[in-house]
Amino acid sequence: MITETAPAKINLTLHVTGQRSDGYHLLDSLVVFADIGDQITASPASGLSLRVDGPFAAGLEGDDNLVLQAARFLGPQRKARITLTKNLPVASGIGGGSADAAAALRALSRLWDVPLPQDVAALGADVPACVHGKPLRLQGIGDRISPLPTLPALDILLVNPGVSVSTPAIFKALTQKAHPPMPEVLPDWPDAANFAGWLARQRNDLAAPAMQLAPEIDAVLHRLRASNCLFAGMSGSGATCFALFLPDGYSAKAAQAQIAAETPDWWAAAGKVN
Ligand SMILES: C[C@@](CO)(OP(=O)(O)O)[C@H](O)COP(=O)(O)OP(=O)(O)OC[C@H]1O[C@@H](n2ccc(N)nc2=O)[C@H](O)[C@@H]1O
């Protein structure tokens, strides 16, 4: 049996710089991954099947699950028994489905001994980034990936107010489509505090429309900013927000425990930035 993790994707910045004639938006985003995620297992079988368990499994066992789409994309007609343990909230701006698709591609390429395809964008705009799986700058509609040098070490806390947010609805609600990109050459951040200070001068252009559709996001950001984090923002199209902490292995977990006690309806998970 082969096991692969599907780490949460976090957009530390998300600049929407334009819109193509097919409606897809041009992005400029700094993306990292966390050691918080879903898990995929794959083993030999006489058919192709998917079982989903875990806290956010509800409603995901359909044929349109991105894991099954990835399996058919990699090996039409091939067979495997796949399980997905769904720990990440669904439709929450941390690319859970895309991360699952990327983990399924990795697991099945090992099981079936076939190479990973070069171009996986047909599975979703975030899938190329999730296949890369390390800090990156994402441009185009998500298809242009530039690896980033090692970032300062950071701990991270992810918090979702229990509201699912539709990515297409947020893009649709975005009124101004052309915002400035990040600087062409990104700085060489010497430490976590300097990196956090730089992030505070960047943007997530989807935050305003997301907050209009899901006002709970504002409460999450306020709560995170009241912790001793270095920086807090919203990931992707929301509603999950992140807070970055010094990598002491303690502060992010302490904030998570406090938030879980105060607002048990919110999902909160602490870990490291990978
Ligand atoms: C916004 C981002 C930022 O990383 O993340 P999430 O909030 O989904 O996590 C991604 O671009 C989401 O990627 P992904 O969720 O794979 O998107 P897709 O399934 O390909 O597209 C869903 C819908 O989002 C819109 N879309 C997506 C990507 C893009 N560059 N422009 C768009 O306009 C389109 O309306 C599209 O039909």
Ligand SMILES: Nc1ncnc2c1ncn2[C@@H]1O[C@H](COP(=O)(O)OP(=O)(O)O)[C@@H](O)[C@H]1O
């Ligand atoms: N394995 C999967 N995990 C989560 N969502 C999935 C999966 N497969 C298909 N989906 C569908 O994809 C949509 C987007 O989910 P998700 O990838 O979690 O969003 P986001 O990228 O905003 O975090 C959901 O509405 C869900 O129905």
